[in-house]
Amino acid sequence: MNTSERYNRQIILPEIGEVGQYKLLKAKVLVIGAGGLASSILPYLAAAGVGEIGIVDDDVIEISNLHRQVIYKSSAVGKYKVDESKLMISELNPLIKVNAIVEKLSGKNAISLFEKYDIIVDATDNIFIKYLINDACLVTDKPMVYGSIFRFQGQVSVFNYQNGPTYRCLFPDENVQSLNCEDAGVIGISVGIIGMLQANEVIKMILEIGEVLSGKILVYNILNNEQQKYDFEKSTNFVMDKEAFEEKYKEVENQVEEISVSAILNEIDNHEVLFLDVRNEDEVPKINFKNGIRIPLMNLENEFKKLNPNQTIYVYCQSGIRSKIAVELLQKKEFKNVKSIAGGALAMKQLLKEEKLSL
């Protein structure tokens, strides 16, 4: 059908041709994160005819994303980013396959996801996840296309390409903090440029043309247009195989700290502790802590500023599942001492009954 007409202007490039276009069609690329970087990565990969694109992200579109995440419409605020980006791609190029994966990348799903693709693109805004992507790429032997932003500067590199150097060879110290866009501020153009450079690395790898940014990090400053490349070598003192991976990321999965209901008994009258109920307004049994507040989980993202990030906060819901999600959310917002009450309101009510206490 109209395939060759659609791609004609790139097929006539001697570096691409019909053979190159076929390579693009056969390629499978997984993009982690559907934010600012992905907003230029996705349309350019899709338009060029990359045959299968997976997108992993569990966020919904917020109004404050739109100035840089230019593939989303104002009318889509509140919808899942992966669903909207799939929609955008299918309108741009209906000939390719898109897998919208509404999940948060973790030690649990990374390996099985990565195994289905040829190239993994890091379009995240979180250093911890970057190490996770790097390590899962090592286990599954996939190249990782890295991109990252700090205000008006960006970094691009390709790790683990043909057994080349990795993110850990460049930045061995994983216990670092660096500001993400929400905290540091960002302009759409800088993420757009860096995302475009990432898409370019993906296309070059698929077509086997040019020089891949392997063993090199490109640093781009959009304020003065300076670009520099720095070389780095593979360091041999880090081993990551499937076993090591599972061991390492098993621990982190349990990062949400829980507190048992029996431990709660001693804290009921502690004025320094706040009890946060994240159930909806109509849910019972009610527990009337003297120092308690109710913010339903769905409102927490907008209302967390009512809380003091330095206070000890015990979060509960009905059974202890939503409260874990709330703890994760608060930890992301730099809350230092939040725990989830295991078993939730039901377990607390039961214990209070046993202890013949009422609240």
Add this chain to the structure above:
Amino acid sequence: MIEIKYFGAVAEKTKCEFEKIVSSEISLQELLLDLEEKYQFNSLSFSVAVNQKIVPKATDFTLKTSDIVALLPPFAGG
């Protein structure tokens, strides 16, 4: 003259993107200690490049005039 380039959060601390120091016979580790003292990088983590090449953390050698040292922290935005 040795030129030092700063990026990302490191440049926020130094409040400049590059500077030149007049110094002879200074080693890389001495230079890094001097900069740490001057700017108090504290918990900031960064990799160090000399003449566009990242060097392992503990590497030490005497810097030559006209060497360019760069401090590169990881970025996190996206």
